[in-house]
Every structure is written in structure tokens, then in C-alpha cells.
Amino acid sequence: MAAVTAQNSASDLILFGTKGDLARRKLLPALYQLEKANLLCQQTRVIGVARDDITLESYQELVLENLNRFLKQPLEQDVWLRLQAKLLYVNIDLTNIEDFNQLATLVDKTKRVPVCYFATPPSLFGDISKGLAAAGLATLPTRVVLEKPIGHDLASSNIINDQVAEFFTEAQIYRIDHYLGKETVLNLLALRFANAIFAGNWDHNSIDHVQITVAEEVGVEGRWSYYDDAGQMRDMVQNHLLQVLTLIAMEPPARLDADSIRDEKLKVLKALRTIDISNIQEKTVRGQYAGGFVTGKSVPGYLQEEGAKSNSRTETFVALKVDIDNWRWAGVPFYLRTGKRMASKLSEVVICFKPQPHNIFHATYRNLPSNKLIIRLQPDEGVEIQVLNKIPGLGESMRLQETKLDLSFDETFKSQRIADAYERLLLEAMLGNQYLFVRRDEVEHAWKWVDGIINAWHVSNEPPKSYPAGSWGPVAAISMMARDNRNWEE
Ligand SMILES: NC(=O)C1=CN([C@@H]2O[C@H](COP(=O)(O)OP(=O)(O)OC[C@H]3O[C@@H](n4cnc5c(N)ncnc54)[C@H](OP(=O)(O)O)[C@@H]3O)[C@@H](O)[C@H]2O)C=CC1
Numbered sequence: 001m002a003a004v005t006a007q008n009s010a011s012d013l014i015l016f017g018t019k020g021d022l023a024r025r026k027l028l029p030a031l032y033q034l035e036k037a038n039l040l041c042q043q044t045r046v047i048g049v050a051r052d053d054i055t056l057e058s059y060q061e062l063v064l065e066n067l068n069r070f071l072k073q074p075l076e077q078d079v080w081l082r083l084q085a086k087l088l089y090v091n092i093d094l095t096n097i098e099d100f101n102q103l104a105t106l107v108d109k110t111k112r113v114p115v116c117y118f119a120t121p122p123s124l125f126g127d128i129s130k131g132l133a134a135a136g137l138a139t140l141p142t143r144v145v146l147e148k149p150i151g152h153d154l155a156s157s158n159i160i161n162d163q164v165a166e167f168f169t170e171a172q173i174y175r176i177d178h179y180l181g182k183e184t185v186l187n188l189l190a191l192r193f194a195n196a197i198f199a200g201n202w203d204h205n206s207i208d209h210v211q212i213t214v215a216e217e218v219g220v221e222g223r224w225s226y227y228d229d230a231g232q233m234r235d236m237v238q239n240h241l242l243q244v245l246t247l248i249a250m251e252p253p254a255r256l257d258a259d260s261i262r263d264e265k266l267k268v269l270k271a272l273r274t275i276d277i278s279n280i281q282e283k284t285v286r287g288q289y290a291g292g293f294v295t296g297k298s299v300p301g302y303l304q305e306e307g308a309k310s311n312s313r314t315e316t317f318v319a320l321k322v323d324i325d326n327w328r329w330a331g332v333p334f335y336l337r338t339g340k341r342m343a344s345k346l347s348e349v350v351i352c353f354k355p356q357p358h359n360i361f362h363a364t365y366r367n368l369p370s371n372k373l374i375i376r377l378q379p380d381e382g383v384e385i386q387v388l389n390k391i392p393g394l395g396e397s398m399r400l401q402e403t404k405l406d407l408s409f410d411e412t413f414k415s416q417r418i419a420d421a422y423e424r425l426l427l428e429a430m431l432g433n434q435y436l437f438v439r440r441d442e443v444e445h446a447w448k449w450v451d452g453i454i455n456a457w458h459v460s461n462e463p464p465k466s467y468p469a470g471s472w473g474p475v476a477a478i479s480m481m482a483r484d485n486r487n488w489e490e
């Protein structure tokens with residue numbers, strides 16, 4: 001991988017949809033942080049694109065206003081002035097191909113690499129690709145960064161991917177899954193492949209089961225119409241949870257490069273056991289939140305949210321029992337759960353090891369609890385190992401206690417700020433590193449598997465199970481584990 005220096009990436013970052021929610025809340029603050037860390041090359045320019053005919057000064061004001069609103073620390077004037085000097089603005093109606101001529105005159109591919117970020121609805125990806133091609137900007141070294149979701153199912157994702165592929169090769173396409181930019185998700189690679197104690201115990205011989213939880217406190221946050229069409233399965237499982245699962249389950253890649261990693265992730269997606277009408281009851285739980293209290297605050301149910309249709313059956317919670325049909329994971333279920341308006345914001349992976357085959361401590365400990373490796377993805381990022389230790393003391397029989405080896409990132413890496421996922425992904429796209437971006441075949445296999453589940457739900461025609469906002473989801477999700485004599489780590 002290239003060393004990260006400000007000098008190696010003179011880019012024209014073209015931000016389509018620069019006035020949208022994602023750009024304002026995430027991308028502009030991420031660019032500010034990159035500027036602050038001196039990771040934006042001095043010659044790099046940020047070209048905001050929207051359809052309003054506004055002046056550069058108004059655009060700069062808008063960027064400043066959003067930085068003041070969404071940055072987590074006070075804005076530093078010198079950093080802002082440096083970023084401001086890089087800003088340009090072009091007004092383009094993305095459906096009007098002639099408007100793209102403005103980019104042709106502004107962008108010189110021999111001086112800066114065009115990195116085109118599509119922060120717009122995916123229905124515009126085809127238009128943007130066509131417009132860039134008409135402006136002579138579709139050939140190398142141009143890169144395009146596509147936001148998720150790519151489509152609504154396999155068929156629609158193929159249409160969008162085909163539209164983009166008409167003008168760009170796979171090597172030019174950077175598909176975002178922002179979970180791949182999270183520090184702790186990347187740490188899964190380090191934990192697994194840099195530590196012999198884990199690498200040697202990472203299969204069905206040592207591991208009983210795996211749990212992946214991505215719980216959110218937020219509800220649909222004013223995005224009801226988008227969300228109601230998608231649901232938690234398409235919004236979170238098809239992308240983020242499956243990406244985390246593949247990083248935990250994949251075989252060791254030969255190298256840390258894009259295709260070595262993506263080839264291994266793809267094999268996992270191909271090995272996911274189909275869930276269809278024959279096993280949908282056993283393997284899945286769908287839920288929808290009712291009113292309740294989240295961290296002590298009263299919140300409405302999903303059907304009472306602003307703009308809601310009262311008869312929606314869209315799921316806001318999903319729990320799944322996933323089997324991976326390969327040698328490494330034979331007989332090791334992966335339990336996944338994710339939901340909105342849950343008891344707290346918590347994303348973690350729990351690797352539950354098998355119990356010891358024989359208990360020599362039965363006089364004091366009838367059932368030895370098994371070891372657990374808990375990887376806290378967010379918040380309070382860190383890694384914890386649960387082990388049994390002898391309680392110190394003379395003259396007593398062996399008394400054991402479950403204890404934790406707890407490595408909090410905050411405490412261990414005190415001086416290191418944990419960067420937001422979008423900072424890393426923007427930087428890697430500007431550097432031309434594709435290893436944190438999703439390849440087309442991964443998207444397709446993830447959709448194929450998810451489509452099967454959604455179709456089976458459709459056929460079974462069962463409404464989602466209600467759960468109170470501020471809980472850990474429907475009781476059925478607990479029963480799903482209990483049937484296997486297991487329980488969710490809380
Ligand atoms: N918001 C988020 O947190 C997340 C968003 N995403 C994805 O990112 C993408 C953008 O999302 P988000 O920012 O929320 O969406 P918004 O609707 O807030 O923004 C979309 C932007 O696209 C612009 N746009 C639409 N049509 C045209 C057109 N014909 N010409 C020029 N500009 C146009 C809109 O401009 P105008 O203001 O003029 O309407 C708007 O600024 C979507 O694919 C979404 O799924 C992914 C993860 C999280």
C-alpha cells in the first residue's frame with residue numbers, strides 16, 4: 001500500500017449532490033479533517049456540484065455553515081481557510097448532458113486525478129456516468145465513487161451497475177460501504193491475521209458460534225419514504241452486516257491488496273446457505289418498533305413517525321441465523337441482529353469459543369463458561385477477552401471467576417483520534433486504493449442471498465413482530481437463540 005502523504009494524490013474531488021444530507025453531514029466534515037491532518041494535497045480541489053445557480057461565495061458559506069453544524073469540535077480558522085481555497089462550485093442538472101461541458105473546461109486529467117463522488121440517489125448514477133463520458137472524463141485516470149444502496153434487489157442493482165459499467169471499468173469504480181472505513185472493522189483484519197493465538201483457533205474446532213450485533217438508538221430520522229421502501233434488511237444487512245461477516249469468516253488472503261481480499265470475501269458470500277420458505281421461520285425474525293423510551297426519552301413508534309403510512313409492514317429489526325457451508329465453518333452458526341430504536345447504540349462481534357471437553361474444576365464450578373472474544377466496533381471501541389481465573393487465596397479449594405482482559409482503544413491509543421469512516425474512504429479513493437471498496441460480484445451475491453429471504457418473507461405473508469422502542473428487539477429474537485441453548489451477549 002502507498003505511504004499516505006499529502007503529495008501523492010493531487011485530485012479533483014467532484015462532489016455530485018454536494019448540498020444533500022450525506023455530503024453536508026459526513027463528506028464535508030471528513031474533508032475538513034483530512035485538510036486538518038494535512039492529508040489533502042495542496043493542488044487538490046473540491047468541486048461541489050448541485051443544480052442551484054449560486055455563486056462560489058454562497059457555496060463557501062454553505063460549506064462553512066455545515067462544518068459549524070456537523071463538526072464535533074470547534075472549527076479552526078486556519079484549517080477552514082486552507083479548505084476554502086480548494087473549493088469550487090459548478091451548477092449542473094445531472095439529467096442535462098450539456099451541463100457537463102462545464103466540467104470539461106474546468107478539469108484537466110493530466111494535472112489532477114478526477115475522483116467523482118456520486119452522493120445522489122442511485123437513479124442518477126447512469127446520467128452522471130453518461131455526462132462525465134460526454135465531457136471526456138470517463139477514461140483513466142478518472143475514478144468514480146458510488147454510494148450505497150446500489151439498487152433495491154439484484155435486478156435493479158444490475159441495471160445501475162451496467163449503466164456505470166458502460167463508461168467505467170471495474171478498476172475505476174469504488175463502491176462505498178462505510179463500515180469498511182471504520183477503524184474497528186479494519187482491526188478485524190489485524191486481529192485475525194496478525195495474531196497467532198486467534199489465527200490458529202478460528203474455525204469449527206474452537207468456535208461454537210459467532211454473534212454480530214449492530215443496534216442503533218435512532219429511528220428513521222426523517223427518511224421515512226426511503227426507509228419504508230428499503231427496510232432494515234436492505235438498509236443494513238445486505239451491505240454492512242454481510243461485509244462484517246465476510247471479514248470474520250473469510251480465508252486468509254494471500255496479500256493485503258484489493259482483489260486478494262475481495263476474492264476471499266466473495267467465497268464467503270457464495271457459501272451462505274440459502275434461506276427460503278422452507279426454513280424462514282427457523283432462521284429469521286423480523287420486527288417493527290412500537291412507541292417506547294430510548295435512553296429515558298419518549299419516542300414514537302415506526303407507524304407514528306413523520307410521513308408514515310399507518311399500514312406499513314416494513315421491518316426495522318432483523319435477526320438471522322446464518323450458516324456458512326464450507327469446511328472452516330461447518331456447524332458454526334453466525335447469529336446476526338440489527339435494528340433501529342434499540343436499547344443503546346452498540347455494534348459488536350462476539351466470538352464464542354467451545355467449552356472445554358472435560359471439567360476438572362467441577363467441585364467448585366459445575367459448568368465452565370466458555371471463553372469469549374468481544375470486538376466492540378462502536379462506541380467505546382476495543383477488544384475484550386473473557387477468561388476464567390483462579391481467585392487468589394490460601395487454604396481454599398480452587399475457586400474460579402470470570403474476568404476480562406479489556407483493551408479499550410481510547411485508553412490504549414490515547415493520543416490517536418479515531419477517524420470517521422468517510423475520512424478514510426475519501427482518502428483511499430483519492431490514493432487509488434480499492435481494498436476498502438466493494439466489488440460488483442460481492443454486491444451481486446449479497447443481493448442474491450438477501451433477495452431470497454425477502455421473497456420468503458413475502459410468501460409467508462407474516463407481519464413483523466412488534467417490539468418496544470428502547471428494547472433489544474422482539475422476544476422471538478431471544479427465542480431463536482434459546483432454541484439452540486444460547487443467548488445474546490448483552
Ligand atoms: N444521508 C445518509 O446518511 C446516507 C446516504 N446514503 C446514500 O447517499 C446518497 C445521497 O443521499 P442523501 O445525501 O441522503 O440524499 P439527498 O436527497 O439529501 O441528496 C441528494 C442530492 O442529489 C441532488 N440531486 C438530485 N437530483 C439532481 C439533479 N437532477 N441534478 C443535480 N443534483 C440533483 C439533490 O439536489 P437538490 O438539493 O437540488 O434536490 C441533493 O442535493 C444516496 O444514494 C443515499 O442512499 C448512504 C448512506 C447514508
Ligand SMILES: O=C1O[C@H](COP(=O)(O)O)[C@@H](O)[C@H](O)[C@H]1O
Pocket residue numbers: 216218235236
Ligand atoms: O448506511 C446506513 O448506516 C447508518 C448506520 O451507520 P453508523 O455508522 O451510524 O453505524 C444507518 O443509520 C442508516 O440507516 C443506513 O442507511
